[in-house]
Amino acid sequence: MSHDTLSEVLRSVRLRGAIFYYVSYGPEWAAEVPPSREIAAAVMPGAEHVMEYHVLTKGDAWAAVIGQTPVRVTTGDIVIFPHGDGHVMSSAPGLRPTPLDVDWVFSTRNHPKPIPFSVGGVAQADGSHPAPAATNIVCGFFGCDLRPFNPLIATLPRLLHLPAVAHSGGVVAQLLHMAVAESEARRPGSDAVLERISEMLFVESLRRHVERLPEEDTGWLAGLRDRAVGRALALLHEKPADDWTIEQLSERVGLSRSALHERFVHFIGQPPMQYLARWRMQLASKLLLQSNATVAAIAAETGYESEAAFSRAFKRIVGASPAAWRRERVRVP
Numbered sequence: 001m002s003h004d005t006l007s008e009v010l011r012s013v014r015l016r017g018a019i020f021y022y023v024s025y026g027p028e029w030a031a032e033v034p035p036s037r038e039i040a041a042a043v044m045p046g047a048e049h050v051m052e053y054h055v056l057t058k059g060d061a062w063a064a065v066i067g068q069t070p071v072r073v074t075t076g077d078i079v080i081f082p083h084g085d086g087h088v089m090s091s092a093p094g095l096r097p098t099p100l101d102v103d104w105v106f107s108t109r110n111h112p113k114p115i116p117f118s119v120g121g122v123a124q125a126d127g128s129h130p131a132p133a134a135t136n137i138v139c140g141f142f143g144c145d146l147r148p149f150n151p152l153i154a155t156l157p158r159l160l161h162l163p164a165v166a167h168s169g170g171v172v173a174q175l176l177h178m179a180v181a182e183s184e185a186r187r188p189g190s191d192a193v194l195e196r197i198s199e200m201l202f203v204e205s206l207r208r209h210v211e212r213l214p215e216e217d218t219g220w221l222a223g224l225r226d227r228a229v230g231r232a233l234a235l236l237h238e239k240p241a242d243d244w245t246i247e248q249l250s251e252r253v254g255l256s257r258s259a260l261h262e263r264f265v266h267f268i269g270q271p272p273m274q275y276l277a278r279w280r281m282q283l284a285s286k287l288l289l290q291s292n293a294t295v296a297a298i299a300a301e302t303g304y305e306s307e308a309a310f311s312r313a314f315k316r317i318v319g320a321s322p323a324a325w326r327r328e329r330v331r332v333p
Contacts, residue, residue: 005224005237006152006206012282013150017198018043019140019179024118024133025059029090032066032097036084036141039102042109047143049153053080053201054089057176059135062093065158076164076172078205080142082156091135113194114138114179138176142202148318149282151268151275152206155219162208171204223267228253232264236276240283241303244276281317284310288326295322 020043036043036050044050054063056077063079064070066086070093073079081087088097108115118133146153164172179197182190210221223229231253236244249272250260264272280302287298299310314322 005230005233006203008237009150009152010144010203012286013144013146013152014286015142015144015199015202016044016047017140017142017195017202019114019138019194019198021137021139022114022116023137023139024116025061025091025135025137026118027091027134028095029135030088030095030097031090032088032099033086034100034102035086036081039100039105040084040143042106043141044143047145049144049146049150050084051080051082051142051144052084052087053078053140053142053205055079055138055172055176055201057136057138058133060091061135061137062088062090063159063161064088064093068159071159071161073161074164078160078162078172078201080156080160080162080202080205081158082153082160083158085158087159089137113191114140138179140198140201142198145285148285149278151220151279155221156209160205160209162205162212172201175201175204218267218269220268223264226263226267228255228260228263229267232260232272233268233275236272236279240276240280241301243303244273246271246273277313278317280304281314284314284322285318285325285329288322289329298322 033052036052040047040050054073056073056075056079058075060072060074062070063073064087065081066088070088070090071079079089090097144150144153175197179194182193182197206221210225213222213225224233232249235249235252246257246261250257253260255263261271264270264275268275270278284298284302287293287301288295291298293301295311296307299307302310304310304313311321314320314325318325320328
Protein backbone atom coordinates (compact mmCIF):
# COMPACT_ATOMS: atom_id res chain seq x y z
CA MET A 1 0.00 0.00 0.00
CA SER A 2 1.88 3.06 -1.24
CA HIS A 3 -0.98 5.27 -0.09
CA ASP A 4 -1.42 5.22 3.70
CA THR A 5 -5.14 4.55 3.76
CA LEU A 6 -5.31 3.87 7.49
CA SER A 7 -3.68 7.20 8.38
CA GLU A 8 -6.09 9.06 6.14
CA VAL A 9 -9.11 7.40 7.71
CA LEU A 10 -7.87 8.18 11.22
CA ARG A 11 -7.39 11.84 10.26
CA SER A 12 -10.79 12.07 8.62
CA VAL A 13 -12.69 10.58 11.58
CA ARG A 14 -10.77 12.95 13.87
CA LEU A 15 -9.10 10.41 16.13
CA ARG A 16 -7.95 11.85 19.42
CA GLY A 17 -6.80 10.31 22.65
CA ALA A 18 -6.24 10.99 26.33
CA ILE A 19 -4.50 9.20 29.17
CA PHE A 20 -6.74 9.73 32.18
CA TYR A 21 -5.81 7.52 35.11
CA TYR A 22 -2.92 5.67 36.73
CA VAL A 23 -4.54 3.07 38.97
CA SER A 24 -2.94 1.00 41.74
CA TYR A 25 -4.72 -2.13 42.92
CA GLY A 26 -4.25 -4.35 45.95
CA PRO A 27 -4.13 -8.16 45.74
CA GLU A 28 -7.88 -8.60 45.25
CA TRP A 29 -9.99 -6.10 43.35
CA ALA A 30 -12.70 -5.62 40.76
CA ALA A 31 -14.04 -2.54 39.01
CA GLU A 32 -16.93 -2.04 36.62
CA VAL A 33 -16.70 0.70 33.99
CA PRO A 34 -20.01 1.97 32.56
CA PRO A 35 -20.68 2.27 28.82
CA SER A 36 -18.59 5.10 27.44
CA ARG A 37 -21.66 7.11 26.42
CA GLU A 38 -22.39 7.70 30.14
CA ILE A 39 -19.05 9.42 30.75
CA ALA A 40 -18.16 10.67 27.26
CA ALA A 41 -19.05 14.28 28.03
CA ALA A 42 -16.55 14.28 30.90
CA VAL A 43 -13.63 12.45 29.33
CA MET A 44 -13.97 13.43 25.65
CA PRO A 45 -16.21 16.50 25.24
CA GLY A 46 -17.40 16.82 21.67
CA ALA A 47 -16.41 13.30 20.60
CA GLU A 48 -19.18 11.40 18.87
CA HIS A 49 -17.79 8.00 19.84
CA VAL A 50 -15.58 7.13 22.83
CA MET A 51 -13.57 3.95 23.48
CA GLU A 52 -11.78 3.09 26.71
CA TYR A 53 -8.44 1.32 26.87
CA HIS A 54 -6.27 -0.16 29.62
CA VAL A 55 -2.56 -0.96 29.60
CA LEU A 56 -1.38 -3.31 32.33
CA THR A 57 2.00 -2.00 33.44
CA LYS A 58 2.36 -4.46 36.32
CA GLY A 59 0.67 -7.66 37.47
CA ASP A 60 -2.14 -9.78 36.05
CA ALA A 61 -5.83 -9.12 35.58
CA TRP A 62 -9.00 -10.22 33.81
CA ALA A 63 -11.00 -8.11 31.37
CA ALA A 64 -14.51 -8.69 30.05
CA VAL A 65 -17.38 -6.96 28.35
CA ILE A 66 -20.20 -7.19 30.89
CA GLY A 67 -21.97 -10.51 30.47
CA GLN A 68 -19.25 -12.10 28.35
CA THR A 69 -16.38 -14.48 29.07
CA PRO A 70 -13.37 -12.74 30.67
CA VAL A 71 -9.92 -12.64 29.06
CA ARG A 72 -6.71 -12.91 31.06
CA VAL A 73 -4.28 -10.02 30.62
CA THR A 74 -0.77 -9.63 31.97
CA THR A 75 2.04 -7.08 32.19
CA GLY A 76 2.40 -5.10 28.98
CA ASP A 77 -0.94 -6.19 27.51
CA ILE A 78 -3.35 -3.70 25.97
CA VAL A 79 -7.13 -4.05 26.20
CA ILE A 80 -9.40 -1.80 24.14
CA PHE A 81 -13.20 -1.69 24.07
CA PRO A 82 -13.77 -0.30 20.54
CA HIS A 83 -17.57 -0.13 20.75
CA GLY A 84 -17.68 1.62 24.12
CA ASP A 85 -19.18 -1.31 26.01
CA GLY A 86 -19.48 -1.37 29.77
CA HIS A 87 -16.85 -3.74 31.08
CA VAL A 88 -15.21 -5.28 34.12
CA MET A 89 -11.54 -5.35 35.11
CA SER A 90 -10.64 -7.62 38.03
CA SER A 91 -7.89 -9.60 39.72
CA ALA A 92 -9.80 -12.86 39.13
CA PRO A 93 -12.84 -13.91 37.09
CA GLY A 94 -16.15 -13.88 38.92
CA LEU A 95 -15.34 -11.20 41.51
CA ARG A 96 -18.20 -8.82 42.27
CA PRO A 97 -17.28 -5.49 40.72
CA THR A 98 -17.62 -2.03 42.21
CA PRO A 99 -19.14 0.24 39.56
CA LEU A 100 -17.15 3.34 38.71
CA ASP A 101 -18.75 6.44 40.20
CA VAL A 102 -19.94 8.42 37.18
CA ASP A 103 -20.37 11.57 39.28
CA TRP A 104 -16.72 11.31 40.34
CA VAL A 105 -15.64 11.15 36.71
CA PHE A 106 -17.50 14.38 35.98
CA SER A 107 -16.29 16.12 39.17
CA THR A 108 -12.64 15.40 38.29
CA ARG A 109 -12.81 16.11 34.57
CA ASN A 110 -10.79 19.34 34.91
CA HIS A 111 -8.12 17.88 37.18
CA PRO A 112 -4.57 17.61 35.76
CA LYS A 113 -4.18 14.32 33.91
CA PRO A 114 -3.35 11.54 34.43
CA ILE A 115 -5.18 11.25 37.76
CA PRO A 116 -3.51 8.77 40.15
CA PHE A 117 -5.73 6.78 42.51
CA SER A 118 -5.73 3.49 44.33
CA VAL A 119 -8.15 0.66 45.00
CA GLY A 120 -7.92 -1.99 47.66
CA GLY A 121 -5.99 -0.14 50.34
CA VAL A 122 -2.84 0.53 48.33
CA ALA A 123 -0.98 3.53 49.76
CA GLN A 124 -0.33 6.43 47.42
CA ALA A 125 3.22 7.77 47.25
CA ASP A 126 3.51 11.45 46.32
CA GLY A 127 0.41 11.84 44.20
CA SER A 128 2.31 11.87 40.91
CA HIS A 129 1.91 8.21 40.00
CA PRO A 130 0.82 4.98 41.71
CA ALA A 131 2.91 3.54 44.51
CA PRO A 132 4.19 -0.05 44.16
CA ALA A 133 1.21 -2.39 44.20
CA ALA A 134 0.12 -5.83 43.09
CA THR A 135 -1.28 -4.37 39.88
CA ASN A 136 -0.83 -1.05 38.07
CA ILE A 137 -2.98 -0.03 35.10
CA VAL A 138 -2.89 2.99 32.82
CA CYS A 139 -6.42 3.89 31.66
CA GLY A 140 -7.44 6.25 28.91
CA PHE A 141 -9.86 7.01 26.12
CA PHE A 142 -9.94 7.36 22.36
CA GLY A 143 -12.51 9.53 20.64
CA CYS A 144 -13.57 9.71 16.99
CA ASP A 145 -16.47 10.39 14.64
CA LEU A 146 -18.80 7.58 13.58
CA ARG A 147 -20.89 9.52 11.08
CA PRO A 148 -21.37 9.83 8.21
CA PHE A 149 -18.90 6.98 7.58
CA ASN A 150 -16.23 5.37 9.72
CA PRO A 151 -15.18 2.08 8.07
CA LEU A 152 -12.77 1.19 10.87
CA ILE A 153 -14.76 0.85 14.10
CA ALA A 154 -17.30 -1.67 12.80
CA THR A 155 -14.51 -4.04 11.82
CA LEU A 156 -13.07 -4.18 15.36
CA PRO A 157 -14.19 -6.72 18.00
CA ARG A 158 -16.01 -5.63 21.14
CA LEU A 159 -12.91 -6.48 23.18
CA LEU A 160 -9.54 -6.07 21.50
CA HIS A 161 -6.78 -7.81 23.48
CA LEU A 162 -3.19 -7.34 22.36
CA PRO A 163 -0.69 -9.47 24.29
CA ALA A 164 2.63 -7.90 25.21
CA VAL A 165 4.56 -10.45 23.14
CA ALA A 166 3.17 -8.77 20.04
CA HIS A 167 4.68 -5.39 20.85
CA SER A 168 7.88 -5.48 18.85
CA GLY A 169 10.67 -3.24 20.04
CA GLY A 170 8.93 -2.33 23.28
CA VAL A 171 7.02 0.50 21.58
CA VAL A 172 4.22 0.46 24.15
CA ALA A 173 6.65 0.54 27.07
CA GLN A 174 8.44 3.50 25.49
CA LEU A 175 5.18 5.38 24.98
CA LEU A 176 4.11 4.81 28.57
CA HIS A 177 7.54 5.87 29.85
CA MET A 178 7.14 9.12 27.92
CA ALA A 179 3.63 9.56 29.33
CA VAL A 180 4.86 9.17 32.92
CA ALA A 181 7.68 11.66 32.32
CA GLU A 182 5.33 14.23 30.79
CA SER A 183 2.71 13.85 33.51
CA GLU A 184 5.30 14.37 36.24
CA ALA A 185 7.08 17.31 34.59
CA ARG A 186 3.85 19.17 33.68
CA ARG A 187 5.70 21.42 31.26
CA PRO A 188 3.87 23.70 28.84
CA GLY A 189 2.36 21.53 26.13
CA SER A 190 2.17 18.41 28.29
CA ASP A 191 -1.54 17.93 27.63
CA ALA A 192 -0.93 17.96 23.88
CA VAL A 193 1.97 15.51 24.23
CA LEU A 194 -0.14 13.12 26.30
CA GLU A 195 -2.91 13.26 23.69
CA ARG A 196 -0.46 12.41 20.90
CA ILE A 197 1.03 9.54 22.94
CA SER A 198 -2.45 8.09 23.42
CA GLU A 199 -3.18 8.37 19.70
CA MET A 200 0.13 6.67 18.89
CA LEU A 201 -0.88 3.87 21.24
CA PHE A 202 -4.11 3.36 19.28
CA VAL A 203 -2.28 3.23 15.95
CA GLU A 204 0.28 0.80 17.35
CA SER A 205 -2.58 -1.36 18.63
CA LEU A 206 -4.22 -1.41 15.20
CA ARG A 207 -0.95 -2.44 13.57
CA ARG A 208 -0.57 -5.35 15.95
CA HIS A 209 -4.20 -6.34 15.47
CA VAL A 210 -3.80 -6.45 11.68
CA GLU A 211 -0.66 -8.58 12.03
CA ARG A 212 -2.58 -11.10 14.14
CA LEU A 213 -5.70 -11.34 11.96
CA PRO A 214 -6.37 -14.87 10.67
CA GLU A 215 -5.93 -15.32 6.93
CA GLU A 216 -9.63 -16.08 6.52
CA ASP A 217 -10.74 -12.92 8.35
CA THR A 218 -12.87 -10.30 6.59
CA GLY A 219 -13.60 -6.65 7.29
CA TRP A 220 -12.04 -3.32 6.45
CA LEU A 221 -8.67 -3.98 8.12
CA ALA A 222 -8.43 -7.42 6.52
CA GLY A 223 -9.25 -5.75 3.21
CA LEU A 224 -6.33 -3.36 3.62
CA ARG A 225 -4.06 -6.38 3.93
CA ASP A 226 -5.41 -8.05 0.79
CA ARG A 227 -3.35 -7.21 -2.31
CA ALA A 228 -6.24 -6.42 -4.65
CA VAL A 229 -8.69 -4.87 -2.19
CA GLY A 230 -5.94 -2.94 -0.44
CA ARG A 231 -4.84 -1.50 -3.78
CA ALA A 232 -8.42 -0.56 -4.67
CA LEU A 233 -8.92 1.15 -1.32
CA ALA A 234 -5.64 3.02 -1.71
CA LEU A 235 -6.64 4.31 -5.15
CA LEU A 236 -10.09 5.43 -4.01
CA HIS A 237 -8.68 7.18 -0.95
CA GLU A 238 -5.82 8.77 -2.83
CA LYS A 239 -8.10 10.39 -5.45
CA PRO A 240 -11.68 10.25 -4.13
CA ALA A 241 -12.86 13.13 -6.33
CA ASP A 242 -11.86 11.39 -9.57
CA ASP A 243 -14.64 10.16 -11.82
CA TRP A 244 -14.06 6.51 -10.97
CA THR A 245 -15.86 3.62 -12.63
CA ILE A 246 -15.61 -0.04 -11.71
CA GLU A 247 -13.96 -0.63 -15.10
CA GLN A 248 -11.21 1.93 -14.41
CA LEU A 249 -10.65 0.64 -10.91
CA SER A 250 -10.46 -3.01 -11.97
CA GLU A 251 -7.96 -2.14 -14.70
CA ARG A 252 -5.71 -0.34 -12.21
CA VAL A 253 -5.95 -3.19 -9.72
CA GLY A 254 -5.34 -5.90 -12.29
CA LEU A 255 -8.53 -7.91 -11.83
CA SER A 256 -11.62 -8.32 -13.96
CA ARG A 257 -14.59 -6.18 -13.09
CA SER A 258 -16.55 -9.11 -11.66
CA ALA A 259 -13.57 -10.48 -9.72
CA LEU A 260 -12.83 -7.11 -8.09
CA HIS A 261 -16.49 -6.58 -7.23
CA GLU A 262 -16.74 -10.01 -5.64
CA ARG A 263 -13.49 -9.68 -3.70
CA PHE A 264 -14.26 -6.15 -2.51
CA VAL A 265 -17.72 -7.14 -1.28
CA HIS A 266 -16.25 -10.22 0.43
CA PHE A 267 -13.91 -8.10 2.55
CA ILE A 268 -15.59 -4.72 2.84
CA GLY A 269 -19.25 -5.75 2.71
CA GLN A 270 -20.27 -3.36 -0.08
CA PRO A 271 -19.32 -2.68 -3.73
CA PRO A 272 -16.42 -0.29 -4.51
CA MET A 273 -18.56 2.52 -5.92
CA GLN A 274 -20.92 2.42 -2.95
CA TYR A 275 -17.92 2.57 -0.63
CA LEU A 276 -16.55 5.55 -2.58
CA ALA A 277 -19.86 7.41 -2.31
CA ARG A 278 -19.93 6.95 1.47
CA TRP A 279 -16.28 7.94 1.83
CA ARG A 280 -16.92 11.12 -0.16
CA MET A 281 -19.64 11.99 2.34
CA GLN A 282 -17.17 11.53 5.19
CA LEU A 283 -14.72 13.89 3.50
CA ALA A 284 -17.51 16.36 2.79
CA SER A 285 -18.68 16.27 6.41
CA LYS A 286 -15.18 17.14 7.59
CA LEU A 287 -15.07 20.12 5.21
CA LEU A 288 -18.51 21.24 6.36
CA LEU A 289 -17.35 21.25 9.97
CA GLN A 290 -13.80 22.50 9.65
CA SER A 291 -14.06 25.09 6.90
CA ASN A 292 -16.22 27.96 5.76
CA ALA A 293 -16.37 26.61 2.21
CA THR A 294 -19.71 26.82 0.45
CA VAL A 295 -21.69 23.68 -0.27
CA ALA A 296 -20.99 24.21 -3.97
CA ALA A 297 -17.22 24.34 -3.35
CA ILE A 298 -17.35 21.20 -1.21
CA ALA A 299 -19.37 19.45 -3.90
CA ALA A 300 -16.67 20.19 -6.48
CA GLU A 301 -13.87 19.15 -4.13
CA THR A 302 -15.46 15.77 -3.43
CA GLY A 303 -16.15 14.87 -7.06
CA TYR A 304 -19.65 16.12 -7.84
CA GLU A 305 -20.45 18.12 -10.96
CA SER A 306 -23.16 20.20 -9.31
CA GLU A 307 -24.28 21.33 -5.87
CA ALA A 308 -27.68 19.75 -6.49
CA ALA A 309 -26.21 16.32 -7.24
CA PHE A 310 -24.00 16.51 -4.18
CA SER A 311 -26.88 17.61 -1.94
CA ARG A 312 -29.06 14.74 -3.13
CA ALA A 313 -26.29 12.21 -2.49
CA PHE A 314 -25.50 13.69 0.92
CA LYS A 315 -29.13 13.61 2.04
CA ARG A 316 -29.58 10.05 0.75
CA ILE A 317 -26.53 8.74 2.64
CA VAL A 318 -26.44 10.99 5.71
CA GLY A 319 -30.15 11.66 6.18
CA ALA A 320 -29.98 15.47 6.10
CA SER A 321 -29.01 18.17 3.65
CA PRO A 322 -25.41 19.47 3.88
CA ALA A 323 -26.57 22.84 5.19
CA ALA A 324 -28.85 21.29 7.84
CA TRP A 325 -26.16 18.84 8.91
CA ARG A 326 -23.63 21.67 9.27
CA ARG A 327 -26.02 23.77 11.35
CA GLU A 328 -26.82 20.85 13.65
CA ARG A 329 -23.22 19.84 14.25
CA VAL A 330 -21.84 23.30 14.91
CA ARG A 331 -24.72 24.34 17.15
CA VAL A 332 -23.48 25.64 20.50
CA PRO A 333 -24.80 23.43 23.36
